[in-house]
Amino acid sequence: MGCPEAELSISIVGDRTIRQINREYLGRDKATNVISFAMQEGEFGQVNPDVLGDVVVSADTAAREAEEGGEPFFSRLCFLLLHGILHITGYDHERSGEEEARRMEKREQEIFTVLKGEGLLEL
Template sequence: MNLVIDNRQDLINTSTELIEILSKAVELSLKYEGWDPDFEVSLSLVSNEEIQELNKTYRGKDYATDVLSFPLVDDEFPVGEEKLLGDIVISVEKALQQAEEYGHSFEREMSFLTVHSMFHLMGYDHMDDASEKEMRKKEEDVLSQLGQVRQ
């Protein structure tokens, strides 16, 4: 598994420990689903301003969101020869706000957003109650393995 991190914000410190946790979150998500660990995932850490612009451009929604997922797979197989799973973009500002709002750590919120996005990259969605319930269960299982449970 190769995690390529692009920290494009300087508002919130992202420690080496956090990066290690996020890397493990990607690895455990792939393992949980039985996917080949040789995939590459891109993780961009951005500001609210940048994610708002991306959200507007790609989803037509003009507000800052917490995370965006851009899958590069088709029917669970990579498009092209390289094993590029996709791109995850997290607003670090929004993650910090949500961690405070939900009363848990910044690391737990960043882990959740990464795992949540990983399941989107692997083809899961939450468009109805059944699929949302299935996705939430998988997320919580991976977060438990990571030691990032809700407090």
């Protein structure tokens, strides 16, 4: 992803906490699966270029999604973490249209396939 020496903060929380974060920072009063905060964006984005940002994943939502999708919990958790990291590194599926959403999904699948191939995730 082009940031081998960068710092990243990862928090795994429950639905109550991610809902609170979502409400406070994004104005959405609901739990979600992952939220990312990029530190290299905005007016002060270059203050510390080695800090990518924060990724917050809800373990509760990940568990529900894993069960609904018939996949292992750890795989779903890792996928959500990957999704959040891609957001921090410039990928966007929400505001940039369908082409960017496809580009992000393709990159997610490429990286996830490598992780599975390396035996780092349950199949």
